[in-house]
Amino acid sequence: MTEKVFYQDSYQKTHRSTVSAVEDGGVMLASTIFYPMGGGQPGDTGSLKIGGTDYRVIDTRYAPDRIGIVHYLDADDLSGVSPGDAVELELDWERRHRLMRMHTSMHLMCSLISAQATGGSIGESESRLDFDLQGQTVDKHQLTTAINELIGRGLPVSVGSISDDELERNPGLVRTMSVQPPRGQGEVRTISIEDADYQPCGGTHVKNIGEIGEVVITKIKSKGKQNKRITMVLVNP
Numbered sequence: 001m002t003e004k005v006f007y008q009d010s011y012q013k014t015h016r017s018t019v020s021a022v023e024d025g026g027v028m029l030a031s032t033i034f035y036p037m038g039g040g041q042p043g044d045t046g047s048l049k050i051g052g053t054d055y056r057v058i059d060t061r062y063a064p065d066r067i068g069i070v071h072y073l074d075a076d077d078l079s080g081v082s083p084g085d086a087v088e089l090e091l092d093w094e095r096r097h098r099l100m101r102m103h104t105s106m107h108l109m110c111s112l113i114s115a116q117a118t119g120g121s122i123g124e125s126e127s128r129l130d131f132d133l134q135g136q137t138v139d140k141h142q143l144t145t146a147i148n149e150l151i152g153r154g155l156p157v158s159v160g161s162i163s164d165d166e167l168e169r170n171p172g173l174v175r176t177m178s179v180q181p182p183r184g185q186g187e188v189r190t191i192s193i194e195d196a197d198y199q200p201c202g203g204t205h206v207k208n209i210g211e212i213g214e215v216v217i218t219k220i221k222s223k224g225k226q227n228k229r230i231t232m233v234l235v236n237p
């Protein structure tokens with residue numbers, strides 16, 4: 001099991017931990033600040049220092065049991081790494097913070113469109129959500145203005161939780177059909193952006209939406225019969 005330090009503090013850039021297992025090109029740690037790919041958000045990159053050697057982390061993923069977190073290293077030979085070894089972790093913080101800004105802005109997009117999101121992807125250079133608009137029209141200039149107005153309000157983002165039962169009774173809280181929150185642990189993590197958005201989410205977010213800065217909706221494209229794909233970029237990457 002890997003302790004998820006990125007949930008206790010999404011802004012922690014360095015951390016000390018120990019190796020709990022070594023597997024195919026990857027190292028599982030007792031605790032980590034690296035976010036594992038999930039919910040449309042890519043896995044973190046950065047570096048691990050183990051026994052005086054710096055290893056580059058090229059991806060972070062959940063182990064198949066979803067309990068352990070594996071850091072994939074750009075190294076052919078991990079014979080020098082053993083369970084119990086001390087590790088110093090350092091995130092590619094600029095990349096992670098950009099992904100947090102992108103991820104949080106997708107919540108704002110969701111809050112401004114009253115339709116079910118059917119898919120999505122968060123990227124370093126652009127992010128997108130697909131919506132089942134059911135014939136509604138969305139104008140990219142109007143949406144750009146509306147999101148930037150929200151960002152300009154500088155609303156705080158807070159983390160909470162909801163019980164599986166409560167979520168079962170309020171299925172409308174789940175805004176994306178493709179990214180169902182992991183149930184079965186008794187409760188699900190939630191994100192709320194003051195009065196703008198409230199939904200279950202397992203990603204990492206900025207503390208205040210003012211950190212996102214200006215955004216632009218670059219494309220609204222048909223994707224299938226009723227779906228529209230809405231793509232967004234950050235003005236200051």
Ligand SMILES: [Zn+2]
Nearest residue numbers: 103191201203
């Ligand atoms: Zn989120």
